[in-house]
Amino acid sequence: MQSLPVPSVQAMVAATGGTDVPPRYLRLGDEAVATDGEAEIPVIDFQRLKLGHGEEMTLLHRACQDWGFFQLINHSVPEDLLEGMKSNVKGFFELPAETKKQFAQERGQLDGYGQLFVVSDDQQLDWADILFLNTQPVQERNIRFWPDQPPDFRSTLDKYSAAVKSIVDFLLVAMSNNLGVDPEVIADKCGTDGIQAVRMNYYPPCVQADKVIGFSPHSDSDLLTLVLQVNEVDGLQIKRNGTWFPVRPLDGAFIVNVGDILQIFTNGRYKSVEHRAVVNTKKERLSVVAFHSPSIHAIIGPLREMVAHEDDAVYKNIDHDEFMKLFFSAKLDGKSFLDRMKRL
Numbered sequence: 090m091q092s093l094p095v096p097s098v099q100a101m102v103a104a105t106g107g108t109d110v111p112p113r114y115l116r117l118g119d120e121a122v123a124t125d126g127e128a129e130i131p132v133i134d135f136q137r138l139k140l141g142h143g144e145e146m147t148l149l150h151r152a153c154q155d156w157g158f159f160q161l162i163n164h165s166v167p168e169d170l171l172e173g174m175k176s177n178v179k180g181f182f183e184l185p186a187e188t189k190k191q192f193a194q195e196r197g198q199l200d201g202y203g204q205l206f207v208v209s210d211d212q213q214l215d216w217a218d219i220l221f222l223n224t225q226p227v228q229e230r231n232i233r234f235w236p237d238q239p240p241d242f243r244s245t246l247d248k249y250s251a252a253v254k255s256i257v258d259f260l261l262v263a264m265s266n267n268l269g270v271d272p273e274v275i276a277d278k279c280g281t282d283g284i285q286a287v288r289m290n291y292y293p294p295c296v297q298a299d300k301v302i303g304f305s306p307h308s309d310s311d312l313l314t315l316v317l318q319v320n321e322v323d324g325l326q327i328k329r330n331g332t333w334f335p336v337r338p339l340d341g342a343f344i345v346n347v348g349d350i351l352q353i354f355t356n357g358r359y360k361s362v363e364h365r366a367v368v369n370t371k372k373e374r375l376s377v378v379a380f381h382s383p384s385i386h387a388i389i390g391p392l393r394e395m396v397a398h399e400d401d402a403v404y405k406n407i408d409h410d411e412f413m414k415l416f417f418s419a420k421l422d423g424k425s426f427l428d429r430m431k432r433l
């Protein structure tokens with residue numbers, strides 16, 4: 090795994106609340122967490138997509154261009170695997186703090202329990218109950234940080250991550266076809282060492298839920314993110330045309346976010362989605378978020394096939410390694426990070 094900038098003491102204290110890892114919410118002040126009605130979020134049926142239905146392909150293309158976001162009706166991950174993943178994640182967060190701390194992140198690394206990857210004094214912390222694990226490439230796994238409790242946590246995450254990755258691989262081929270790009274182009278960027286990381290989020294309830302934020306507005310830095318909501322508590326919101334909308338996941342559906350790298354690869358044709366998470370006054374909320382990125386050795390920049398003339402490139406070319414370091418040292422602030430990737 091690449092090493093990250095070493096966090097300042099101030100950032101570390103902010104990130105961990107000292108030696109403990111207590112829930113600690115970021116107050117919003119007068120900024121409201123209110124949303125505005127419901128949005129008709131695109132729903133894509135994975136089965137129909139696999140069967141090559143033209144309508145579903147068109148829907149997918151529109152969703153990526155206009156929303157950067159859709160729900161994916163899942164027909165591929167078996168129900169018992171989804172349920173197993175949910176119960177293992179719940180089980181982990183219910184363990185005593187002392188037990189969870191055995192899997193605490195180490196400085197400069199991403200894997201493990203906690204928020205040490207908050208490396209900038211400027212990047213405010215939302216809350217601290219996170220377990221982040223690199224799941225692909227397999228040789229980059231740091232099993233030392235994979236909980237061995239509940240007992241089948243590791244084997245379940247192993248199966249779940251493989252199942253989710255194959256959905257993403259399929260979606261990237263369908264998207265390439267929609268864009269008129271040879272699917273091999275993105276496949277080559279991922280190579281045999283495309284990155285997948287799974288972040289498990291636990292948002293404790295907060296009596297002043299309307300005055301705090303669970304996860305600050307941001308877009309994901311990757312190609313595609315698949316989110317699984319673990320319990321019945323909603324909290325994810327997306328921003329569309331300047332307005333925040335709540336997301337109510339359909340039963341058995343994944344939420345799919347277009348990430349910044351896909352926006353960059355497509356030179357802005359596909360748009361990453363700005364989103365945030367709010368919390369509940371009485372109930373905790375849990376989510377499992379799987380991020381998918383190219384190989385760490387790939388160049389991040391507009392694909393040649395997406396740029397008619399060199400001058401049309403909106404974004405610069407940057408090493409993935411450097412891109413990640415910049416991302417993890419930046420403040421979570423809507424889509425401002427992506428703006429910094431623009432050519433001058």
Ligand SMILES: O=C(O)CCC(=O)C(=O)O
Nearest residue numbers: 288290304325366376378
């Ligand atoms: O908890 C959620 O639903 C979303 C979390 C999120 O956006 C993330 O982990 O990047």
Ligand SMILES: [Fe+2]
Nearest residue numbers: 307308309364
């Ligand atoms: Fe996110």
